[in-house]
Amino acid sequence: MKKETVLMKGNEAIAHAAVRCGCDGYFGYPITPQSEVLETLAAIKPWETTGMVVLQCESEIAAINMLYGGGGTGKRVMTSSSSIGIALMQEGISYMAGAEIPAVIVNVQRGGPGLGTIQPSQADYFQATRGGGNGDYETPVLAPASVQEMADMVEESFQLAFKYRTPVMILSDGVIGQMMEKCVLPEQRPRRTNEEVIAECPWAATGWRRADRKERNVITSVDLDPARFEQFNLKLQAKYKEIRDNEVRYELITPEGAELQGDINKVEADLAIVAFGSAARISQKVIQLAKEDGLRVALLRPITVWPYPYEQVKLLAERVQGILCVEINAGQMVTDVQLAVQGRVPVEHYGRLGGIIPDPAEVYEALRKMWHK
Amino acid sequence: MTQEIIIAGFGGQGVLSMGKILAYAGLMEDKEVTWMPAYGPEQRGGTANCTVIVSDERISSPVLSTYDTAILLNQPSLTKFESMVKPGGTLIYDSFGILQPPTRTDIHCYSINAMETAAELGMNKTFNMMVLGGYLKLHPVVSIDAVMKALHKTLPERHHNLLPANEQAILKGMELVKG
Numbered sequence: 001m002k003k004e005t006v007l008m009k010g011n012e013a014i015a016h017a018a019v020r021c022g023c024d025g026y027f028g029y030p031i032t033p034q035s036e037v038l039e040t041l042a043a044i045k046p047w048e049t050t051g052m053v054v055l056q057c058e059s060e061i062a063a064i065n066m067l068y069g070g071g072g073t074g075k076r077v078m079t080s081s082s083s084i085g086i087a088l089m090q091e092g093i094s095y096m097a098g099a100e101i102p103a104v105i106v107n108v109q110r111g112g113p114g115l116g117t118i119q120p121s122q123a124d125y126f127q128a129t130r131g132g133g134n135g136d137y138e139t140p141v142l143a144p145a146s147v148q149e150m151a152d153m154v155e156e157s158f159q160l161a162f163k164y165r166t167p168v169m170i171l172s173d174g175v176i177g178q179m180m181e182k183c184v185l186p187e188q189r190p191r192r193t194n195e196e197v198i199a200e201c202p203w204a205a206t207g208w209r210r211a212d213r214k215e216r217n218v219i220t221s222v223d224l225d226p227a228r229f230e231q232f233n234l235k236l237q238a239k240y241k242e243i244r245d246n247e248v249r250y251e252l253i254t255p256e257g258a259e260l261q262g263d264i265n266k267v268e269a270d271l272a273i274v275a276f277g278s279a280a281r282i283s284q285k286v287i288q289l290a291k292e293d294g295l296r297v298a299l300l301r302p303i304t305v306w307p308y309p310y311e312q313v314k315l316l317a318e319r320v321q322g323i324l325c326v327e328i329n330a331g332q333m334v335t336d337v338q339l340a341v342q343g344r345v346p347v348e349h350y351g352r353l354g355g356i357i358p359d360p361a362e363v364y365e366a367l368r369k370m371w372h373k
Numbered sequence: 374m375t376q377e378i379i380i381a382g383f384g385g386q387g388v389l390s391m392g393k394i395l396a397y398a399g400l401m402e403d404k405e406v407t408w409m410p411a412y413g414p415e416q417r418g419g420t421a422n423c424t425v426i427v428s429d430e431r432i433s434s435p436v437l438s439t440y441d442t443a444i445l446l447n448q449p450s451l452t453k454f455e456s457m458v459k460p461g462g463t464l465i466y467d468s469f470g471i472l473q474p475p476t477r478t479d480i481h482c483y484s485i486n487a488m489e490t491a492a493e494l495g496m497n498k499t500f501n502m503m504v505l506g507g508y509l510k511l512h513p514v515v516s517i518d519a520v521m522k523a524l525h526k527t528l529p530e531r532h533h534n535l536l537p538a539n540e541q542a543i544l545k546g547m548e549l550v551k552g
Contacts, residue, residue, distance in 0.1 A: 007393075007400045007408075033412060118413050179435050180393065180408040182400055284433030361438035 001188035010150040010176040011036035013183050014080060014106055017151040019046040021158060022191040024075035025053040027066040029085060032118040033174035034108035037080045050191055060085040064092030064105075071101040071167075072219040074197040074204030076158050080106035082174075083124050084115060086132075093167050094133025097236075098221025100203070102161035104154065106170040108177035111355040119355025120174030122277060125332035128171045129306040136233060138240045140247060141169045141306045143276040147181035149303075155186065164243055165203065171305060173328065175278035175357060249303035250312050251280075255296035257287060264315040269298035271371060272316050274337050275326040276302045278357070283326050285360035286367060295371060305333065313340035322346045324367050328357060346370070374429050376514045377437055379454055381422035382446025382467075387501030391444075392423040395505060397523035398515040399427040409435040420449055427514050444508055446488075448472060465508055465550065483511060485550045491542075498535075499542035506546025517543060 001020060008016070015037050018026060028038045038056060046052035057063040063079045070077035081089065086107045096103060107128065111121035128141045140160050142153045150172060157168040198206045208216045223229040252260040255269050271290075275283040280301040290297040300316050302309050313336075317323060322345050325334040334349040341347050350366040352358045378395070382388045392408050399406040410423045424440075426432050442463040445451040451466050452473065458464050460479045468474075469488035485507040491500040509517065517540070524539055 005400070007397050007406065174412070175409070175435060178410060178412050180396060180406075181432075182406055278435070282434040282436055285437070286434075288433065357436045359436055359438035360434050 001185075003187045004185045006183055006185060007180050008147065008183055009036055009178055009180050010144070010147045010172060011080075011108065011178070012040045013147050013151040013185070014154060014170075015040035015044070016185050017154040018078060019044060019050060019052055020186050020188050021155040022050065022076060022189045023052055023078055023154070023158070024191055025055070025066075025070045025077040026079065027055050027057050027063040027070070027077065028079045028081065029057050029060050029063055031082045031085050033110055033120070033177050034080050034082045034106070036177070037106065037108075050188070052191065060088040061092065064089035064096075067103040067105070067167075068092055068096055068099070068101055071096065071103040072099065072205050074201030074206055076104075076162075076192070078104035078106065078154070078158075080108065082108050082110045083112055083121070084110075086124065087127070090127070090133040093139065094131070094135055094137060095221045096167045097131075097133070097137035097139065098135060099219050100165040100236075101167065101219065102158075102165055103167045104157040104161055104170065105167055106172065109171070109173040111353070117355035118174070120178075120278065120328060120357055121353075121355060122173055122279060122327050123329040123332070123353075124171065125305065125327065125329060128169055129308070129336075137236060138243070138306055139167055139169050140164070140243055141171050141304065142249075143171045143303060143305050144176055145277050145280045145301060147176070147179065147183045150176060151183050151185060160247065162200070164239055166239070166243075171277065173278050175281075244307040247304060248307045248309045248312070250309040251301045251303060252312070252316075253284060253287060253299040253301070255287060255291060255298055257284070257291070260298075264312055264319065267298050267316065267319045269296045269320050271295070271367060272298045272300060272320040272323045273326055273367070274300045274302070274313060274316075274323055274333070276305055276333065279326045279328055282358060282360055282363060286326075286363045289360060289364045290367065293368075295368075297367065302333075308336050308340075310336070310340040313337055314342070317341040317344045320345065322348070322370055324363075324370055325349045326358070326363055327351045329353065346373075374514070375432075376427045376442060376512060377440050378425045378427075378442045378444065378508075379422060379437075379440045379457070380425065380444045380446075381420060381450035381454055384419060384421045386421070386446050388421045388446065389423050391501040391505050392425045394502070394520060394523050394527065395425050395427070395515065397527055398519040401519040401522045401526075402515055404429060404515075405432050407432045407435045420447070422450065442508065442512060444504060446504065451475065463511060465504070465511070467504065481552070483507070483550050483552050485546065487546060487549060490545065490549060494545075496538070496542055496545070499539050502539045502542040503546035503549065506543035507550035508546075509543070510547040510550050
């Protein structure tokens with residue numbers, strides 16, 4: 001398959017991108033608003049072309065444990081679900097962090113708590129960026145804001161997952177999953193051969209009765225020796241520091257609506273919005289509305305929500321008189337913005353709950369109120 | 374150029390697919406496009422709607438509070454979305470079963486008698502293309518050629534014999550729309 005420009009839903013883009021980047025296995029269970037991922041994979045039957053396994057499991061718990069097994073053999077494996085299903089997977093994600101297993105997990109968020117609603121939400125921010133399961137671990141989290149990014153972030157997540165031997169999450173929502181946009185799908189890449197997997201993943205359970213291997217590779221998260229396990233935990237923490245130091249990604253939109261190239265110290269704005277994913281798309285419209293009124297508003301969009309662009313938000317705070325954090329939740333990322341800003345300028349939050357998506361006019365109203373305070 | 378459009382009606386009227394064809398036609402002309410459906414329970418028998426944005430520039434919010442054009446195919450949609458048309462914008466509604474026509478004077482209101490015409494001519498299946506034709510007569514954001522290309526690409530091959538009927542419906546809709 002060649003590079004191709006298509007019109008499709010974010011969920012469909014995830015499925016096509018998985019096949020095209022040489023994913024070895026997808027394990028999932030249907031749930032609105034992300035069922036199109038599994039449906040699309042079933043329709044395009046990659047097992048007949050690339051040999052990729054697509055399996056509808058009996059539950060999300062089964063799916064995440066199949067990821068543990070597949071990822072433990074060094075294969076490129078992924079799953080997708082929505083909020084409630086991701087909550088069920090947390091034990092498995094923690095095990096994978098502890099056993100240092102690479103895998104990609106997509107959360108197309110819907111509103112909660114509990115069974116909640118099938119409508120979009122960003123209320124799993126804390127769950128995604130604070131580990132989610134038990135123990136001292138972090139998970140790199142990418143937040144797509146377009147159908148194109150849904151496609152691009154699959155490969156990007158696999159790269160991160162294998163570079164750092166960690167589960168990686170794509171934190172999307174019902175807006176990005178359900179909407180259709182122009183999307184350029186990458187060229188088909190072959191799946192890695194067994195020899196390539198053995199060469200790239202010397203840690204993986206790829207069989208040990210070979211001339212080049214004397215001992216078994218053990219994939220586990222359990223260690224009952226406190227001294228040794230503390231050393232292991234410190235090693236994990238060092239890995240997370242390396243990720244924080246090297247993998248922060250963000251986009252900055254100037255009040256003129258252009259992407260800022262280079263230094264945040266060049267931003268000339270009255271206020272700033274910090275928003276990720278679909279809330280950042282809505283906020284781009286808010287910037288236009290503000291511009292028509294002569295109010296200059298910059299937008300910082302974290303692309304990685306863990307590691308978080310604290311330094312960039314801090315620099316931005318020095319260039320504006322206040323920051324509005326726009327999220328489709330009751331105020332979660334705003335705590336990270338406050339950590340970054342350290343009280344230098346006022347920080348406020350605007351969000352809607354229960355599956356309601358804030359529209360640009362109401363966000364602008366909140367921004368205007370903040371400006372006139 | 375940016376056109377922000379809401380298309381709304383009953384589930385089954387082809388509201389979502391009309392939006393999809395329009396978006397696809399935009400893609401055929403290398404424009405930026407976004408199609409955002411209201412998904413969920415309203416799709417199953419109740420009212421359905423989708424937002425379509427066709428633009429020469431990068432598209433910001435897929436969720437909008439006001440629209441350049443509203444295409445409204447039943448009374449509940451007309452009641453809900455009339456107030457959300459931008460001043461100077463366009464409202465197109467199917468006149469069938471409308472007891473309370475639009476009252477705003479700061480927008481351009483057009484009616485299209487597509488539902489009855491489609492029933493009379495046995496063109497029920499292409500009703501939505503008739504409405505799309507009416508819209509494109511008023512706002513040629515994409516060419517008819519691009520719409521036909523989009524239909525060709527999105528209709529499964531076994532239905533390609535229906536392409537001429539769709540084109541006919543688009544042309545009929547262009548005749549039907551009235552100011």
